Amino acid sequence: MADPITPVLTKRWLSPNSWRLSTYEQLEGYTALRKALSGTPEQLVQLVKDSGLRGRGGAGFPAGVKWSFMPPNEDKPHYLVINADEGEPGTCKDIPLMMADPHSLIEGCIIAAYAMRSHHCFIYVRGEALHPYRRLNAAVREAYRAGYLGKDILGSGFDLDITVHAGAGAYICGEETALLDSLEGRRGQPRLKPPFPAAAGLYAAPTTVNNVETIASVPFIVNGGADWFRKMGREKSPGPKIYSISGHVERPGQYEAPLGTTLRELLELCGGMKDGIPLKFWTPGGSSTPMFTAEHLDIPLDFEGAAEAGSMLGTTAVQVFNETVSVPWAVMKWTQFYEHESCGKCTPCREGTYWLAQILERMVDGRGTAEDIDTLLDVCDNILGRSFCALGDGAVSPITSGIKYFRDEFLALCESNKRELVGAQA
Template sequence: MTGKDLQGAGPQKLLSPVLSAFWDEPESWTLDTYRRHGGYQGLRKALDMAPDDVIAYVKDAGLRGRGGAGFPTGMKWQFIPQGDDKPHYLVVNADESEPGTCKDIPLLFSNPHSLLEGIAIACHAIRSEHAFIYLRGEVVPVLRRLHHAVREATEAGYFGKDALGPGRDLQITVHAGAGAYICGEETALLDSLEGRRGQPRLRPPFPAVAGLYACPTVVNNVESIASVPAIMDRGKEWFRSLGNEKSPGFTLYSLSGHVARPGQYEGPLGITLRELLDMSGGMRPGHRLKFWTPGGSSTPLLTDEHLDVPLDYEAVGAAGSMLGTKALQCFDETTCVVRAVTRWTEFYAHESCGKCTPCREGTYWLVQLMRDIEAGKAELADLDKIHDIADNINGKSFCALGDGAAAPIFSSLTYFREEYEQHITGRGCPFDHSRSTVWAGQDSSAHLEVNA
């Protein structure tokens, strides 16, 4: 389901399909289709501007990184030192692999030229002649689409010799990773690109100064770069007319879980989950929202009390979570919070690179305790213990993987501590229907009905 599928009157008017505008067309991934929809017009305008002017234009537009942190894209480009006589590199992070996050892969599969055009513009801006796309290796169909798109764009003259002007060549390399979640961390990605084990680097120096091959490097998310052509073509004022002052523009919301019509919904920053659920038919028939994640499993979960929180960086942060990748996982009242958090914790323990002690040891022990709590073999004191372990990981690990592992623990204990206690006192999961125990504290009427 894409934004275009739901255009029209009513709440659907909130959607603003740009990246997903023609995903449903036959052969949407081809150069001909992309050109027919105005493709590579933004690049033409950018090449008529000085590189520094392009950076300033993207900065003025207010584009923020769509990979999780929301750092201003133009400002990141501005950090690249000039006149240093070193090669500059652009690296696109397409190693999408967090539970619930599923926007970059369909974008690359359906509209890869939006990324390639954005790469050409960004390379012109930062004075780079070589760009890399680091793609998660398991998604072989996307890898083939990307190779096909690069070949088309090269044959059309958008890449290769003199692509960015006389004497300014542009080479692009598509690299398939080996399937490690940690390589989504930008410095681990760079180590992997250089042929080493993917593990986070100590910073400083930051990639902008010493990144790939110890040269100035910009690392951006797929959606961040793919959004640049529309800004250059339609104008920064148009971009700022969407969203709000601090979080302008359009973005892809990945709606998944117990919803009637899951899919990609492209709209301005600042719409709410309630509005998205209205457009997607609500929760599955006969069920109610219990909890959800605003940006994948590494962001603190929220509840039905937060349905009207604007989905922008500031509002979600004020609500106690992070917008992240806008991976909106929705869970209904049949879901066991402890079971869900245990599965997420198992993922982070499995994907920990093992470089730092807090994450390597902490995630292991969190898994052991969470499994005991789920099975009813723990003690009430173990709830404080998992909180303490998560606190010893959060902010103390080499990279943000540790923070992501701690986030579901903290937030689930905040909102659903009673459910944790019931697992312990009731000797097992109250949602396990194979058991005769009934959780007297379960009251489905306490959850807000959001069915359309």
């Protein structure tokens, strides 16, 4: 494993005025763009394929393969869309990246757009993230003035415009096709696939949707090369990753480390458990990924390692909970979020999340029964794999994994209710 404290993606974050173009240019900024424009789009796509870069938005799909889906002809406009609608509980890596180093995202956008023959890029920022939205807009204006955006970029003959768009705070718009509907001015709801965005995306034209961290990695790959990038991380999940550590740790925050780093190593980086209270459970990739326990401290946090252990890497939003936290209470809070954020398009998610929240609220309130556990699992089974998009699957993950590892806590709520009923009858 590479040195976990050698910064790549975050190397400029602590520089004075790191968000300014002048600072970015002093620290190798836009050198990758000049190098990329001297090659062909096909060479860039192959470079990203060779690097093994995988999508940092949760699915982990190979970025170079995704880029290659874009048709080579230009009979229709090609669009690049950046998903910066970061809104899942615990996920907080893209907003600080846009705040501290917006030009790395912009440079990555220009290189990616050139590789896919796109002349218009949209960056869809979560509506509540007002500060990064303003900072990103200011960085785009700087890039236009410097000739990095607009017509004939750096004399290459390549044209590109970037539009920064603010959403309205809907979690569902993190799903790529719901995001595209929102960009078009429609209600943000997932689309039926196929057709996939690469064939008919924004305005029914070929479109690629990438995450902020994925695209911000591209300039480093262009400058360093595929072999350099593969020296970090693991064979099937190479490169550096920003891990968002929140919860009961001494120093919560963003920690860059190679993919495959374990929670034990991450806890060392952030000072260990807060006040020395032992770890109870944690999420490897945000609230939509099945939880882990203290037994999983040494699971390599990459796409394969998390999956083999029964969870998902997701967005590497590591939420850490100590022994003072009730698992049913935490699961209830997450479920309330998914109930609120369900777009209502499909019945399993719309009705299922509502009933899951109702049952959990009753249980946490001390009014549950032992049958409620079976009902929860039955409802989860009817949502998993049957909802229109991944929101439904994500909503059941905390419940099924919570019952798997901490069934006794759910039963204790039912037993306490039973004792209260017996006492009242006596």
